[in-house]
Amino acid sequence: MVMNALVAPRYGDPDVVELRAIAEPELGPREVVVEVRATTVNSGDARLRAARFPDGMAWLGRVMFGWSAPKRQVLGAELAGVVTAVGTKVSEYVAGDRVLAMTGMRMGAHAERCAVDVDHCVVPLPATVGFEEAVTLPFGGTTALTYLADRAALRSGERVLVIGASGAVGAACVQVARLLGAEVTGVCSGANAGLVRSLGAKHVVDYTRTDLGTLGDRWDVVIDTVGQANVKHLCGLAASRGRVGLVSAGLPQMLVGAWRNLSTRQRVLFGPAAESPANLSRLVGWLEEGSWRPVIDDRLPLARGAEAHARVDSMRKVGSLVLVPRD
Numbered sequence: 291m292v293m294n295a296l297v298a299p300r301y302g303d304p305d306v307v308e309l310r311a312i313a314e315p316e317l318g319p320r321e322v323v324v325e326v327r328a329t330t331v332n333s334g335d336a337r338l339r340a341a342r343f344p345d346g347m348a349w350l351g352r353v354m355f356g357w358s359a360p361k362r363q364v365l366g367a368e369l370a371g372v373v374t375a376v377g378t379k380v381s382e383y384v385a386g387d388r389v390l391a392m393t394g395m396r397m398g399a400h401a402e403r404c405a406v407d408v409d410h411c412v413v414p415l416p417a418t419v420g421f422e423e424a425v426t427l428p429f430g431g432t433t434a435l436t437y438l439a440d441r442a443a444l445r446s447g448e449r450v451l452v453i454g455a456s457g458a459v460g461a462a463c464v465q466v467a468r469l470l471g472a473e474v475t476g477v478c479s480g481a482n483a484g485l486v487r488s489l490g491a492k493h494v495v496d497y498t499r500t501d502l503g504t505l506g507d508r509w510d511v512v513i514d515t516v517g518q519a520n521v522k523h524l525c526g527l528a529a530s531r532g533r534v535g536l537v538s539a540g541l542p543q544m545l546v547g548a549w550r551n552l553s554t555r556q557r558v559l560f561g562p563a564a565e566s567p568a569n570l571s572r573l574v575g576w577l578e579e580g581s582w583r584p585v586i587d588d589r590l591p592l593a594r595g596a597e598a599h600a601r602v603d604s605m606r607k608v609g610s611l612v613l614v615p616r617d
């Protein structure tokens with residue numbers, strides 16, 4: 291049996307990605323096979339396809355993901371779909387269950403079917419939640435919860451600055467901060483100001499017109515999803531005991547952050563976000579009760595995967611780019 295999948299046989303531009311018929315996934319004892327109804331091309335997929343690893347981490351990235359070509363040629367790290375087969379040691383799910391999952395370093399979600407490890411990050415998806423809406427949650431939402439709730443311990447009433455507020459991670463940070471009771475300032479281009487306000491930002495700064503440093507303001511928590519500002523500048527935007535989240539930090543920024551953690555009362559937070567089922571369930575709950583707004587840049591069939599990668603590379607993607615294998 292074969293299935294369609296988007297394959298990245300080598301590192302390179304978006305057009306290295308092509309639709310191919312490949313073997314069906316094999317089912318391990320603690321795995322389920324999920325028929326993928328929706329997945330995304332996110333900034334992690336695009337980075338990996340291009341071998342565009344964070345500054346100072348190219349060697350580590352290639353050791354982990356493949357030296358001269360991706361080890362896992364079917365990318366895609368989040369999916370929503372229906373369980374079609376269950377491993378011999380799985381009692382939590384049965385065929386027909388709707389699920390939302392993150393596949394971690396195994397990836398494989400850019401396909402009609404994907405084997406998912408039930409011990410990694412899988413949660414049930416209520417019947418009232420659509421697959422395409424749900425799949426916008428994991429990548430941005432778990433990163434936002436990791437940084438704001440788990441690492442920054444954000445408290446109700448605090449003030450949060452989100453730089454890059456219209457991307458997948460930024461839009462999720464705005465919503466998580468709002469739902470945790472914070473007052474949010476979002477930084478984006480003027481074109482996305484209305485969206486960022488609608489997600490819950492009380493204030494919006496258009497970075498094409500205003501330099502944040504000239505505002506003279508300080509925030510309890512600063513989250514930078516863009517990764518272009520230097521750490522000292524970002525810390526200058528935070529209160530004296532503020533927390534600064536460097537979501538897309540390279541090694542030099544992490545080293546500066548680690549030094550500042552030893553030498554100042556501010557806390558600089560960095561590193562990979564946790565793929566936590568508890569956080570994923572919390573996000574599904576918000577979506578189900580109607581307090582979370584999914585942000586979908588575009589919805590494309592699997593066959594247009596190269597186009598989806600090009601859109602992500604443009605750095606203009608708004609929220610999530612959803613791929614629908616059955617279209």
Ligand SMILES: NC(=O)c1ccc[n+]([C@@H]2O[C@H](COP(=O)([O-])OP(=O)(O)OC[C@H]3O[C@@H](n4cnc5c(N)ncnc54)[C@H](OP(=O)(O)O)[C@@H]3O)[C@@H](O)[C@H]2O)c1
Binds near residue numbers: 333429482536
């Ligand atoms: N640490 C982790 O575990 C982790 C997890 C997830 C993601 N990440 C990293 O986080 C970064 C962001 O990911 P993402 O998926 O959110 O990216 P994304 O969705 O591709 O971000 C695109 C957005 O970036 C905005 N943008 C571009 N330049 C900007 C600037 N100078 N100032 C403000 N906004 C700007 C654009 O808005 P405008 O068009 O309005 O400019 C666009 O909406 C990536 O580097 C990714 O690798 C890290």
